[in-house]
Amino acid sequence: SFVLTQPPSVSVAPGQTARISCGGNESGSKTVHWYQQKSGQAPILVVYDDRDRPSGIPERFSGSTSGSTATLTISEVEAGDEADYYCQVWDSSRDHVVFGGGTKLTV
Amino acid sequence: EVQLVESGGGLIHPGKSLRLSCAASGFVFDDFAMHWVRQVPGKGLEWVSGISWNGGNIDYADSVRGRFTISRDNAKNSVYLQMNSLSVEDTAFYYCAKDKLDDWGSYFDYWGQGILVTVSS
Numbered sequence: 001s002f003v004l005t006q007p008p009s010v011s012v013a014p015g016q017t018a019r020i021s022c023g024g025n026e027s028g029s030k031t032v033h034w035y036q037q038k039s040g041q042a043p044i045l046v047v048y049d050d051r052d053r054p055s056g057i058p059e060r061f062s063g064s065t066s067g068s069t070a071t072l073t074i075s076e077v078e079a080g081d082e083a084d085y086y087c088q089v090w091d092s093s094r095d096h097v098v099f100g101g102g103t104k105l106t107v
Numbered sequence: 108e109v110q111l112v113e114s115g116g117g118l119i120h121p122g123k124s125l126r127l128s129c130a131a132s133g134f135v136f137d138d139f140a141m142h143w144v145r146q147v148p149g150k151g152l153e154w155v156s157g158i159s160w161n162g163g164n165i166d167y168a169d170s171v172r173g174r175f176t177i178s179r180d181n182a183k184n185s186v187y188l189q190m191n192s193l194s195v196e197d198t199a200f201y202y203c204a205k206d207k208l209d210d211w212g213s214y215f216d217y218w219g220q221g222i223l224v225t226v227s228s
Contacts, residue, residue: 031213033213033214033215035152035215037152041220042202042218042219042220042221043152043202043215043218044218045214045215045216048207048213048214048216049214054216086151086152088152088214088215090211090212090213092212095164095166095211096154096166096168097142097144097154097157097211098154099144099151099152099153099154100151101151102151102152
């Protein structure tokens with residue numbers, strides 16, 4: 001089955017740039033989406049279709065892909081960005097949604 | 108404003124059944140697929156089940172297949188999750204989530220606040 005691998009944790013100082021990777025275990029590209037989940041809250045969508053941002057999400061959040069790895073980049077990190085971040089794809093071979101294991105961003 | 112409100116959670120004994128409901132508002136409910144996603148406290152997100160706009164396409168995670176049943180009532184703008192033969196491993200927050208598409212294959216643009224299901228003797 002398709003597996004998405006994320007680093008368990010990333011730590012950055014305020015004002016720096018955070019990069020969170022999401023690697024797939026199979027060749028071929030899949031469209032990647034990213035969610036932010038702050039402590040005690042429901043997830044919210046921060047990037048969809050690899051690189052697009054929903055309305056209301058700051059431009060500091062951006063997505064990119066290279067081969068089978070997607071990256072969520074958060075520039076000029078703020079204390080309020082501290083959260084868990086999850087990548088997600090659609091595994092069309094099984095008709096299933098797949099989440100990465102999540103990355104805890106510490107600011 | 109899109110709202111998804113889950114209900115029906117609580118404490119339940121192993122082997123018993125529970126039915127979760129999700130009431131939707133703020134969008135044309137029968138235009139979109141809906142999903143249930145769960146999260147064991149302190150752990151990651153796990154997709155549980157999804158249902159297309161008309162109920163014609165349904166699927167489940169392997170961990171719940173044969174025990175859980177998803178359904179929807181478009182007249183009531185609601186989606187349900189019938190959970191049978193519950194085990195302690197099913198203890199989690201359960202989130203209702205709206206798909207971007209009528210049949211799934213994309214992402215979740217809105218989530219409910221989640222409801223806790225605790226399976227314990």
